[in-house]
Amino acid sequence: MLKKKVEDICNRQVEREGYSFILYLAMASWAEVNGFAGVAGWLYAQAEEEKLHMLKFIKYINERGGKAVLPAFKKPPVDFKNVQEMFKEVLKHEEFVTASINEIVALTLQEKDFNTHNFLQWFVLEQVEEEASARAILDKLNLVGKNNMYQFDRDIMSLRTPAGNAPAAQ
Ligand code: FEO
Numbered sequence: 001m002l003k004k005k006v007e008d009i010c011n012r013q014v015e016r017e018g019y020s021f022i023l024y025l026a027m028a029s030w031a032e033v034n035g036f037a038g039v040a041g042w043l044y045a046q047a048e049e050e051k052l053h054m055l056k057f058i059k060y061i062n063e064r065g066g067k068a069v070l071p072a073f074k075k076p077p078v079d080f081k082n083v084q085e086m087f088k089e090v091l092k093h094e095e096f097v098t099a100s101i102n103e104i105v106a107l108t109l110q111e112k113d114f115n116t117h118n119f120l121q122w123f124v125l126e127q128v129e130e131e132a133s134a135r136a137i138l139d140k141l142n143l144v145g146k147n148n149m150y151q152f153d154r155d156i157m158s159l160r161t162p163a164g165n166a167p168a169a170q
Pocket residue numbers: 017020049050053094097130
């Protein structure tokens with residue numbers, strides 16, 4: 001049985017993973033209508049991963065005797081200045097999610113909830129990958145420069161790490 005404090009913070013993460021899903025969908029949609037098909041593909045795929053992250057939390061909370069609560073999500077931005085600025089936002093958002101996961105890990109140690117601590121290890125590894133992936137894209141964007149977005153858009157999918165590289169969660 002989950003302690004209430006742990007249940008609540010896991011539900012907070014349901015909201016954060018769900019917001020990641022719609023944030024990346026909004027970014028994908030912006031990229032699509034602005035002619036960046038490759039960038040859109042990358043972001044749609046990333047959005048799918050975020051949906052799975054949210055689902056992992058929902059199922060875990062329910063399996064442990066808690067009750068997952070689906071929130072109303074904040075409206076994501078509609079417009080982005082350019083692809084570079086958008087990926088800076090992706091990195092910033094992933095750093096925020098990493099900090100959020102770390103807070104849950106810290107709480108599970110404080111509450112001696114070793115089951116949830118174990119469940120979270122998949123997310124700890126996943127966040128290392130997701131931040132690295134966003135940084136690799138920003139490095140690539142700096143290299144190609146603003147004048148070669150065609151090449152960047154064509155190649156971005158080759159920068160994706162395969163989904164589910166982290167060990168399977170329960
Ligand atoms: Fe599920 Fe990208 O954090």
